[in-house]
Amino acid sequence: MTKVLLTGASGYIGKHIALQLLNQGYEVRASVRNLGKSQEVRDAVTPHLLDSSQLDARLTFVELDLEKDGGWGEALKGIDVLMHTASPFPIASPKDENELIRPAVDGTLRALRAAKSAGVKRVILTSSMAAVYGCDLPAGKNEFDETLWTDVNHPVGRVAYTKSKTLAERAAWDFVAKEAPEIALTTINPVLVLGAPLDKNFGSSISIVERILKGKDPMLPDLRFAIVDVRDVAQMHVAAIKNKATEGERILVSSETYSFVQIAKYLKSIYPSSKAKTAQAPGFIMKALSFFDGEIAAILPLLGKPMLISNAKATKLLGITFIPVQVALRESADYLVKNGYVKG
Ligand code: NAP
Secondary structure (H helix, E strand, O other): OOEEEEEOOOOHHHHHHHHHHHHOOOEEEEEEOOHHHHHHHHHHHHHHOOOOOOHHHHEEEEEOOOOOOOOHHHHHOOOOEEEEOOOOOOOOOOOOOHHHHHHHHHHHHHHHHHHHHHOOOEEEEEOOHHHOOOOOOOOOOOOEOOOOOOOOOOOOOOOHHHHHHHHHHHHHHHHHHHHOOOOEEEEEEEOEEEOOOOOOOOOOOOHHHHHHHOOOOOOEOOOEEEEEEHHHHHHHHHHHHOOHHHOOOEEEEOOEEEEHHHHHHHHHHHOOOOOOOOOEOOHHHHHHHHOOOHHHHHHHHHOOOOOOEOOHHHHHHHOOOOOOHHHHHHHHHHHHHHOOOOOO
16 A cells, blocks of 8 residues: 655645545555644545544644644655645744744755665656745736745745745645656645534634635725635545646646636625625725734735736646535535525
8 A cells, every 4th residue: 555644734734635636545654843743634534434444544643843844754755645735834924934944944855865765766746836826927928837936035935934934835846856867746836725623723824715704804805816616626636646748737726717806796695695805905005004013914915916826737637627616615614604604
C-alpha cells in the first residue's frame, strides 16, 4: 500500500485530503502540530469513510512543527509520497510578516530535506494562487496562469500571506532543482477554497461566507474571488500522485470567479432572512477605511482586479470537471447555518 505523509492534517483542506487518500486506498501518516489533535482528525474523517475497518493501521499520527527540527527524519522514514499542506493561513496579516514567512519557507525546506534523506521521490506541495497573481498581467494575457509568479515587491505580492506562499513555493522548486533532482515535485495552487468543512475547525477561507451572512460590512468592496470547492482541491492532490504528467508542474485549481456582490446576492437568495448586504462600496470609501482597518488596507491593491484564473492545465492534465461555485457557496452556508454560526 502506498504510504503518504500528510502534513497539516488538522487543517480544513488537510482533513479533506486525508479522507480522499483513505477512501482511495492509501495509508496515511498524518502530521499534527500537537498529537492532541489526532482524535479531531479521526473524528472528522470517520463518518465519511467508505470502509472504516483497520482505520488505526491505515491512519496514524506524528507530531511535527514547521518551526522545529524534531521528528521530521523519523516521520519520513518508509514514506512513498510527501504531501505538504501545512502553512499558516490567518484571516488578518500579523504585524511581523515573518510569523508567516518563517514557518512557510523553513517548514517547506524541513519537509523536503527530510524527504530527500529518506529517499522519498514524490512530493505534492500545497501552494496557492497567492504565488501566481501578485503581479501585473503581461500584455496579451487576460487571465493568470502557471507561467506567472508573484513579485513580492508588487503591492499585491507584498502582503504577508502572499509573500509567505510565494517564497515557500520558490524555495521548493529551487531545492529540487539544485539539491534533489530525483524528487518529482508538483505544486497544487488553489484559489479561494470553499465548501462544507469536515468539522468546526474550518480555517480562514469560510469566514468570508460567515462575514457576508452576518452582514458584517454595510457595503461590499469591489473584490472578485476565484473560487474552488474543497473536494476538488483534495481530489487534485490525490490524483496528482500517480499522474506522471503532473510531475514538475505547478497547477492552478479554480472553478469560477465571482464578485463579492455576486456571492452576497447568491447567499441572500438562498438565505433571505440572513443579514447579508449586497451593495457595493465606492472605492474612495474603502481607501478612507483602510487608514483605520488593517484588513481593509491589505485588500486595497486588489480592488477592481478582474481575477481571472486559468484552469486549463488542471483540466488538461487531470481531466477534472470543477464543482460549480454555487454548490461550494451553498454547502459552506448550509454548514454555518446548521451548526449555529450564523442565522439563516
Ligand atoms: P488551515 O485550516 O488553517 O490549515 C493550516 C494547517 O497548517 C493546519 O493543520 C495547521 O495546524 C498547520 N500549521 C500552521 N502552522 C503550523 C506550524 N507552525 N507547524 C505545524 N503545522 C502548522 O488552512 P487551510 O485553508 O486548510 O490551508 C491549508 C493549506 O492550503 C495552506 O498551505 C494554505 O496556504 C493553502 N491554501 C489555502 C487556501 C484556502 O482558501 N483555504 C487557498 C490556497 C492555498 P494547526 O491545526 O495546529 O493550526
